[in-house]
Amino acid sequence: MKFIKLAACITSASLLIACGGESSSNNSTPAPAINIEKAQLVLNTNADIALAAYTDSVDTAKVLKTALTALKETPSTETLTAAKKAWLVAREPYGQTEVYRFRNSPVDALDVEGDLNAWPLGEALIDYVNTGNDGDDFDNDQIGVTEHGLGEDISAVIDVTNASTQAANTNTIIGNTDIVINDALLAKGLTADDEHDVISGYHAIEFLLWGQDLNTEDQSTTDGTDRDDAVNTTAAGGQRPLTDFTTDLHADRRHHFLEVVVNKLIADLEAVQAEWAKNDTANYRAQFTSIVDAADAKQKLTEILTGMGTLSEGELAGERMQIAFSSNSQEDEHSCFSDNTHRDIWLNAEGVSNSFYGSYAGYDSDLDGIDDVTTNAVDGYGIDEYLTEVGLEGIAVATSAALTLTETNYKLIDTSAREGSPFDVLIMNATETSPVALTIKSLNAQSRLIQSAANQLGLGTVVEADASDCNTETPTAGC
Amino acid sequence: MKIIFLLFSSFFLLSACDKYSDSKLAEGYSSLSAPKLINAENKPGGDTTVSIKPFVSFQLPAANLDNNLRPTFHAGKALANQPWVKAPTITTARDGLGPIYNARTCLSCHIKGGKGFIPTDNKTPLTSTLVRLSLLPSFSTLTKEEQATAIKKSGNIDHPVYGDQIQSQSISLAHQLRHSQKPGRIKHDVAPEAYIHINWIEKTFIYPDQHQVTLRAPEIDFQYLGYGSLGKGTVFSLRVAPMIHGMGLISLISEHDILALSDEQDENQDGISGRPNYVWDAGKQTTAMGRFGLKANKPTLDMIVAGAFANDLGINNPLAPNQPCTALQASCSNIANGNDENGFELPADLLQLVVNFNRDLAPVQRRNSHDKNVLAGRELFYQVGCNQCHNPRFTTQKSSVSAHLSEQIIWPYSDFLLHDMGPDLADGRADFLASGNEWRTPPLWGVGLLSQVNGMATLLHDGRARTVEEAILWHGGEAELAKNRFIVLEKKDRERLIAFVNSL
Numbered sequence: 001m002k003f004i005k006l007a008a009c010i011t012s013a014s015l016l017i018a019c020g021g022e023s024s025s026n027n028s029t030p031a032p033a034i035n036i037e038k039a040q041l042v043l044n045t046n047a048d049i050a051l052a053a054y055t056d057s058v059d060t061a062k063v064l065k066t067a068l069t070a071l072k073e074t075p076s077t078e079t080l081t082a083a084k085k086a087w088l089v090a091r092e093p094y095g096q097t098e099v100y101r102f103r104n105s106p107v108d109a110l111d112v113e114g115d116l117n118a119w120p121l122g123e124a125l126i127d128y129v130n131t132g133n134d135g136d137d138f139d140n141d142q143i144g145v146t147e148h149g150l151g152e153d154i155s156a157v158i159d160v161t162n163a164s165t166q167a168a169n170t171n172t173i174i175g176n177t178d179i180v181i182n183d184a185l186l187a188k189g190l191t192a193d194d195e196h197d198v199i200s201g202y203h204a205i206e207f208l209l210w211g212q213d214l215n216t217e218d219q220s221t222t223d224g225t226d227r228d229d230a231v232n233t234t235a236a237g238g239q240r241p242l243t244d245f246t247t248d249l250h251a252d253r254r255h256h257f258l259e260v261v262v263n264k265l266i267a268d269l270e271a272v273q274a275e276w277a278k279n280d281t282a283n284y285r286a287q288f289t290s291i292v293d294a295a296d297a298k299q300k301l302t303e304i305l306t307g308m309g310t311l312s313e314g315e316l317a318g319e320r321m322q323i324a325f326s327s328n329s330q331e332d333e334h335s336c337f338s339d340n341t342h343r344d345i346w347l348n349a350e351g352v353s354n355s356f357y358g359s360y361a362g363y364d365s366d367l368d369g370i371d372d373v374t375t376n377a378v379d380g381y382g383i384d385e386y387l388t389e390v391g392l393e394g395i396a397v398a399t400s401a402a403l404t405l406t407e408t409n410y411k412l413i414d415t416s417a418r419e420g421s422p423f424d425v426l427i428m429n430a431t432e433t434s435p436v437a438l439t440i441k442s443l444n445a446q447s448r449l450i451q452s453a454a455n456q457l458g459l460g461t462v463v464e465a466d467a468s469d470c471n472t473e474t475p476t477a478g479c
Numbered sequence: 480m481k482i483i484f485l486l487f488s489s490f491f492l493l494s495a496c497d498k499y500s501d502s503k504l505a506e507g508y509s510s511l512s513a514p515k516l517i518n519a520e521n522k523p524g525g526d527t528t529v530s531i532k533p534f535v536s537f538q539l540p541a542a543n544l545d546n547n548l549r550p551t552f553h554a555g556k557a558l559a560n561q562p563w564v565k566a567p568t569i570t571t572a573r574d575g576l577g578p579i580y581n582a583r584t585c586l587s588c589h590i591k592g593g594k595g596f597i598p599t600d601n602k603t604p605l606t607s608t609l610v611r612l613s614l615l616p617s618f619s620t621l622t623k624e625e626q627a628t629a630i631k632k633s634g635n636i637d638h639p640v641y642g643d644q645i646q647s648q649s650i651s652l653a654h655q656l657r658h659s660q661k662p663g664r665i666k667h668d669v670a671p672e673a674y675i676h677i678n679w680i681e682k683t684f685i686y687p688d689q690h691q692v693t694l695r696a697p698e699i700d701f702q703y704l705g706y707g708s709l710g711k712g713t714v715f716s717l718r719v720a721p722m723i724h725g726m727g728l729i730s731l732i733s734e735h736d737i738l739a740l741s742d743e744q745d746e747n748q749d750g751i752s753g754r755p756n757y758v759w760d761a762g763k764q765t766t767a768m769g770r771f772g773l774k775a776n777k778p779t780l781d782m783i784v785a786g787a788f789a790n791d792l793g794i795n796n797p798l799a800p801n802q803p804c805t806a807l808q809a810s811c812s813n814i815a816n817g818n819d820e821n822g823f824e825l826p827a828d829l830l831q832l833v834v835n836f837n838r839d840l841a842p843v844q845r846r847n848s849h850d851k852n853v854l855a856g857r858e859l860f861y862q863v864g865c866n867q868c869h870n871p872r873f874t875t876q877k878s879s880v881s882a883h884l885s886e887q888i889i890w891p892y893s894d895f896l897l898h899d900m901g902p903d904l905a906d907g908r909a910d911f912l913a914s915g916n917e918w919r920t921p922p923l924w925g926v927g928l929l930s931q932v933n934g935m936a937t938l939l940h941d942g943r944a945r946t947v948e949e950a951i952l953w954h955g956g957e958a959e960l961a962k963n964r965f966i967v968l969e970k971k972d973r974e975r976l977i978a979f980v981n982s983l
Contacts, residue, residue: 104534119570120561120564120568120574121564121570122565122568122655123569124565124566124574125650171668172652176665178660179660179665180660184658184659185656185659187658187659196655196656197562198562198564212569299532299533306534313550313553314556315553317553318549318554318556319553319554319556319557319560322553322557323554323557323572323832326829326832327554327558327572332573336570440550444550459532
């Protein structure tokens with residue numbers, strides 16, 4: 001549908017710039033002239049990083065597919081664990097691409113972002129969910145839904161014995177055998193955005209692999225470094241039993257659903273990757289890296305900064321982290337089934353740094369927090385260098401310091417998660433000094449500096465294209 | 480118009496506008512000419528106004544919003560923007576959609592903060608446009624007292640089965656997967672109330688200069704009714720989701736300033752008799768003046784956000800505690816909900832976050848205000864008398880709670896009053912004091928950016944007008960005189976007036 005595509009093009013857009021006229025008139029120092037030659041370098045590097053990170057996303061999604069195939073062919077604790085690990089690895093490069101949202105780049109313009117990464121997931125539509133007696137949502141007010149809870153204190157257990165044998169599970173995609181699981185199931189129909197609850201993308205796979213995370217208290221600790229440990233135990237994330245993939249009546253349907261979802265995931269990522277590919281005169285990259293004139297260069301620099309600022313303040317600090325605090329909902333977290341939200345935060349923030357410094361270090365394939373796959377790493381020309389080049393080293397240094405502070409803070413969240421207190425546990429003890437609060441604060445601070453950089457570059461100035469020589473004080477005279 | 484004259488007297492240019500005096504104005508044209516253009520007009524939301532760079536957006540926070548309030552703006556946006564899902568889920572704060580609903584997020588109808596979409600053909604069912612309904616009192620089985628209470632509290636008498644709004648979606652698997660599965664294969668556990676399609680009835684408008692414009696009017700086509708026939712005495716109103724920016728500023732306009740514009744008995748005999756609606760405020764449990772909603776049927780931002788959550792999304796909350804199910808829809812009432820321990824899917828504190836998000840959504844700067852044609856169009860806007868209802872300017876009251884919205888000069892181009900717009904636009908559905916012919920003057924700020932925001936310009940209450948010109952031509956009733964002055968303008972002057980409206 002045409003309008004939805006168009007709508008997606010113009011995404012939630014800029015947090016960056018206040019009213020243009022005002023910001024320019026308030027500046028005592030005029031903005032430096034645009035340096036088109038150096039701006040070209042910024043755009044080239046920005047496109048190189050996009051291509052590298054989306055390529056790594058495609059590659060890791062394909063590894064995930066292989067792991068899901070192995071799980072289907074030989075379902076076992078080992079293959080399930082390997083599939084979970086492959087999912088976690090696939091998130092490592094993808095998380096770094098999210099800075100390319102909110103700026104009319106392919107992931108939004110192609111209208112695939114929602115299919116890839118939308119949240120919250122409509123899990124009650126996909127497979128059985130718990131309806132036990134744990135207060136709040138899982139209380140007795142849940143009438144007529146699938147009943148997998150034990151009824152009493154459910155703290156971390158799903159009743160495996162009746163996983164899908166009872167009639168109640170006929171109201172889900174997995175449980176209703178009349179539903180045909182195929183590409184069309186995930187495809188958008190005429191009503192596009194409002195087609196159905198979110199049932200595709202990374203988080204659908206996550207839910208199928210992990211199941212609901214019903215932990216309500218601090219969890220048993222791991223040794224703090226090796227995330228394989230966390231993956232291996234039910235201590236972190238959801239509690240889906242292996243039997244859901246082996247003896248359960250609908251095991252085959254789960255495997256089939258996973259296959260359909262991962263195929264779409266790969267196809268969507270490849271579509272975005274193709275728009276950033278080199279040596280294609282007709283794709284998005286070709287248009288993005290060709291500067292027409294100074295105004296065009298300004299527009300494109302603004303787009304980069306808009307993605308950075310919007311992800312920092314709006315999406316990450318606000319819509320994902322602040323809301324978790326505000327709603328006081330333990331599982332109000334992006335990767336709620338795998339308890340991998342600490343990586344989402346790290347990787348999103350790292351993506352902002354990547355854009356600023358013009359570098360991409362690759363991704364972490366063994367989940368120890370260190371990027372070890374560097375095949376597609378980029379070391380190019382960053383916004384920091386551009387700022388310095390045009391005489392704005394002050395804001396370059398300040399922004400760099402803010403990014404470093406954010407890094408310090410999101411690493412505290414990561415460390416806490418690795419030591420057994422993941423994001424969902426951290427937000428239960430929300431204080432001003434919690435790593436989550438500190439990270440929100442520093443993300444907001446860095447966003448303001450990004451805005452300030454944009455203002456100092458004169459990007460906030462709106463050119464009145466049709467400004468005439470009218471006398472603005474007496475417009476009717478002499479126009 | 481006397482009152483307007485007083486408001487703007489200090490801005491008057493005394494000299495006539497020679498250049499356009501050759502325009503053929505109809506008999507009895509407004510004696511007003513435009514006040515002097517001031518720079519403040521470029522910032523319709525005062526200091527809250529945001530830029531259009533790099534992209535036009537209707538979902539930005541006020542430019543002057545305090546940094547400390549920005550995180551909660553985005554938290555509120557999360558609840559307005561991220562999809563609500565069927566209960567129960569592990570994301571307990573985000574479930575409870577439906578059981579029957581119109582949309583799963585606020586911004587899926589107020590697309591990107593702009594207006595909703597309405598299909599151009601009969602094939603696509605409505606999703607971001609909805610149908611309100613009610614029962615004419617003479618067909619109701621309620622007692623007189625019960626009817627009076629219903630009208631006092633909700634503005635009209637609900638349909639006994641379908642309530643006051645058709646929820647055209649449901650959480651049932653059969654509905655959710657309807658496009659990918661064979662019809663009838665899966666049974667509804669709770670059915671959507673109806674699939675609604677639109678037939679467009681076209682007609683041609685011919686200007687006195689023989690220029691022609693094709694207009695279209697919608698005809699509601701219920702292709703599926705989930706709970707039986709609608710019965711006699713039911714009235715319908717088709718509504719496309721309106722723009723939502725600047726509402727915090729509007730809420731700070733003093734009641735006195737709005738009432739100063741009303742002229743219920745048309746004492747100045749200009750044919751325009753704007754009047755306020757008086758409606759129910761569930762928060763204060765009292766009747767209050769309405770200023771929000773297409774018929775000014777909501778008194779406060781809290782009430783309009785709470786009502787939309789309950790009726791449009793099926794998310795009940797302290798101000799609108801009921802699910803959108805009626806007593807005669809047992810399957811709807813008996814299905815899982817997303818209630819918290821207090822019985823609400825959206826508790827008071829989270830509702831407040833979304834209210835604040837709406838409050839702080841910023842108007843966007845004007846474009847091309849010094850363009851020759853726009854300047855000429857501005858003059859014509861006043862000469863024709865558009866400003867008599869589309870009142871340009873207000874100053875917001877002082878507010879310590881919302882310092883960023885306090886004492887701002889704003890340019891919404893509305894008087895927030897009800898006007899009889901004639902039979903062509905009438906829906907025949909009363910709403911509190913508003914008759915079936917009356918509509919609230921909609922603000923015009925941002926109207927020229929609608930198609931840039933989300934690819935859709937769906938003007939007027941039901942989205943029938945695709946352009947500002949079409950919208951003007953549908954004006955009738957109290958706006959008949961002004962419209963008649965517009966249609967006799969020369970074509971180039973009509974285009975100038977439209978260019979001005981699109982620059983707002």
